[in-house]
């Protein structure tokens with residue numbers, strides 16, 4: 001049996017999405033900026049995709065700007081506003097659990113003379129809005145806080161954060177790359193200025209994303225050049241990708257409730273199964289305020305990469321916050337922010353569900369996982385210490 | 392008859408390229424950064440594409456970095472090195488005929504405190520290397536000069552420029568988006584530090600490009616985040632796009648000589664036909680030092696958009712440097728740099744050839760174009776003045 | 783991009799040409815901007831009995847000239863002065879926002895011709911107050927965001 005449980009890393013392209021894309025790779029090739037008939041079909045296709053995405057966010061089409069992915073959208077939102085507002089102030093507030101696309105961008109800005117506050121999170125991965133308020137300053141120009149976390153699935157109190165930002169007239173950007181396709185995001189009710197999204201997290205193609213920019217927001221370009229995207233993002237458009245993104249968004253939001261119910265049921269079944277069958281297990285993130293498809297647990301005494309390899313050998317694809325999977329020295333900054341020890345962070349396993357998963361697959365995982373954990377624990381000197389009562 | 396003569400705007404995707412791409416949209420979806428088997432196939436595919444492109448440039452695979460297109464590559468090369476070297480100096484040399492992806496990036500840097508010299512070109516669109524030398528300063532950190540121009544096809548003396556840059560230890564970037572796929576570019580012989588290329592100009596997909604960065608070049612990231620592209624360009628990779636780019640590059644350079652001969656022959660036939668049949672015509676750009684697929688002429692007394700519309704109605708797709716086609720105020724900066732009057736710039740027509748064009752198609756164009764020009768001239772008050780001898 | 787009516791007037795422009803013994807001639811625009819429009823009127827008893835035009839410009843400029851000449855033909859001079867570019871654009875079934883200025887050119891070419899007529903015949907029209915046929919105003923203001 002093959003079970004893919006890494007949907008938060010990336011999703012397969014839905015057949016409907018693939019079918020929508022192929023004409024734009026095969027048949028229509030004109031440049032949408034061109035005047036002649038070859039370009040026209042492509043221009044229309046981009047307009048349609050923009051409408052589709054605008055509708056899912058209850059936004060105006062002219063507030064949607066296509067990018068080469070979620071990372072570019074994050075970089076653009078943060079650098080673009082930081083640069084545009086640098087005479088107003090140079091203080092930015094974010095959290096310690098952002099995706100690297102936000103975190104590394106903020107760190108880069110620190111080298112350019114900006115000051116960044118990294119809000120801590122509680123042990124369930126949620127920031128304190130009181131703390132956010134206490135860090136607001138005269139020269140704060142931007143708050144960037146992710147909607148839902150990619151590792152632990154935790155959902156932030158976005159509505160309250162947005163209200164605070166609005167009240168203090170500070171721009172608010174949210175990285176909704178993981179939330180988009182799982183949660184309702186309504187820009188009419190939510191006073192957010194910018195939202196990053198990415199197609200390949202909701203059954204669309206890789207290498208295309210978008211930034212929602214509320215009308216009137218001051219932002220510089222990240223990619224200068226031609227007049228594409230109303231002069232805000234240069235470069236010949238990835239038309240097939242954009243068409244696929246639009247279709248994927250439409251499909252995701254057309255069946256959101258069923259999709260979320262299906263995922264939530266499987267998620268709870270998986271999580272409860274793991275907790276029942278495997279002792280010394282910790283749930284990472286908040287039990288309720290989490291994405292419907294995210295299970296993240298730490299198994300004491302063992303290390304992530306060896307777990308992933310063992311799972312891969314029985315056909316199960318997952319991911320881990322262990323440093324050893326990422327080639328970097330430290331384990332996941334997100335897990336460490338929760339207050340996990342390095343050992344516990346190393347022993348984390350992320351299982352993220354998707355459309356195609358079934359209860360049978362979960363049963364298979366619940367059958368395969370416990371002996372794998374046990375085998376690795378039997379090999380672990382830390383577990384040995386436990387058995388010897390050294391704890 | 393339908394004749395596409397706008398290959399410099401964008402090309403169709405070759406069937407072989409499309410076929411190479413589809414498995415990566417349909418079957419293999421794992422994230423190449425993942426550890427499990429789903430990701431592995433994709434990682435391999437990216438490695439293959441990187442090899443394919445490296446080979447065409449006689450570069451090392453680790454010198455190729457994939458981007459979301461040519462514009463991103465240009466922005467990255469220029470901003471990334473300007474930032475990395477800002478303590479060394481803030482002077483950049485470029486030309487007045489660069490693509491907007493370079494030009495607007497340089498103008499943006501001017502606002503950030505950099506100084507930019509825009510070298511003029513002669514009336515055939517070529518810079519003077521003597522003039523380049525004379526502008527080199529102690530604090531010059533970057534020379535960015537395009538390999539071949541997108542509007543008039545003119546090829547710059549890149550070998551000499553690169554030698555000068557090397558001699559003076561100044562970084563040299565070239566925008567080879569139009570040259571790539573038409574000219575041999577050998578990074579072993581050409582001491583260039585960075586090269587921008589884009590897939591959709593050589594029968595690959597839109598929305599993917601690459602920056603060649605010679606080993607050892609100091610450059611900051613444009614897109615910060617995950618560890619993709621050896622930590623130099625963040626974002627989940629556009630795998631299908633990258634695979635298509637690799638395939639397209641391999642095909643283009645596998646049959647370069649035949650391709651170029653075919654294009655050159657058609658180009659000369661088209662150009663000579665136009666010059667014979669239509670009076671008051673000017674060739675824009677250099678007669679010999681030009682891309683094998685580029686014809687750019689100005690017809691006196693008429694305006695580009697109306698010409699394009701008329702051509703489109705008889706099935707011919709082309710482009711123009713007239714402001715009226717682009718929605719901006721001034722006609723093409725490239726044509727104005729050649730010393731053309733505004734009227735002549737407005738009357739320009741660019742016909743760019745590709746693989747699929749035939750002699751029959753060119754004959755059709757040579758049959759359709761003259762009466763169109765004549766009809767518009769008959770409507771033009773400027774032509775009337777000519778006839779009345781007011782010139 | 784263009785409506786069928788625009789394309790029809792672009793392809794088969796009405797009233798192209800010159801009137802050698804015109805009673806009024808007006809020219810507006812600037813080759814720098816890529817557009818010049820010239821209009822010729824034949825006027826009898828205050829009625830525009832014949833119109834011709836010549837245009838150097840884009841598709842929408844040519845279509846606007848053609849439509850505008852159709853619209854003023856048979857009208858009194860005063861009625862012609864009231865013609866606005868919005869009416870021209872409307873008759874053309876709309877123009878893209880970036881191309882509205884091309885229709886303005888048509889409105890101004892008409893005014894310019896009547897200005898010439900007024901000058902030659904010592905006539906006064908309230909609508910022409912402040913009108914300067916040689917004004918280098920920026921009718922070419924495309925909408926920039």
Ligand SMILES: Cc1ncc(COP(=O)(O)O)c(C=O)c1O
Nearest residue numbers: 235236460461462490541568589
């Ligand atoms: C010379 C040149 N540079 C850069 C670009 C930008 O490439 P892309 O459209 O892939 O962003 C183009 C094409 O549009 C070009 O012709």
Ligand SMILES: Cc1ncc(COP(=O)(O)O)c(C=O)c1O
Nearest residue numbers: 069070071099150177198626627
């Ligand atoms: C929360 C979050 N932000 C940003 C990104 C980056 O998106 P992309 O891979 O499309 O660049 C991701 C996914 O990798 C993510 O999970």
Ligand code: FES
Nearest residue numbers: 303305323324325
């Ligand atoms: S133990 Fe091997 S990478 Fe950490």
Ligand code: FES
Nearest residue numbers: 715817839840884
């Ligand atoms: S005449 Fe310039 S856009 Fe119409």
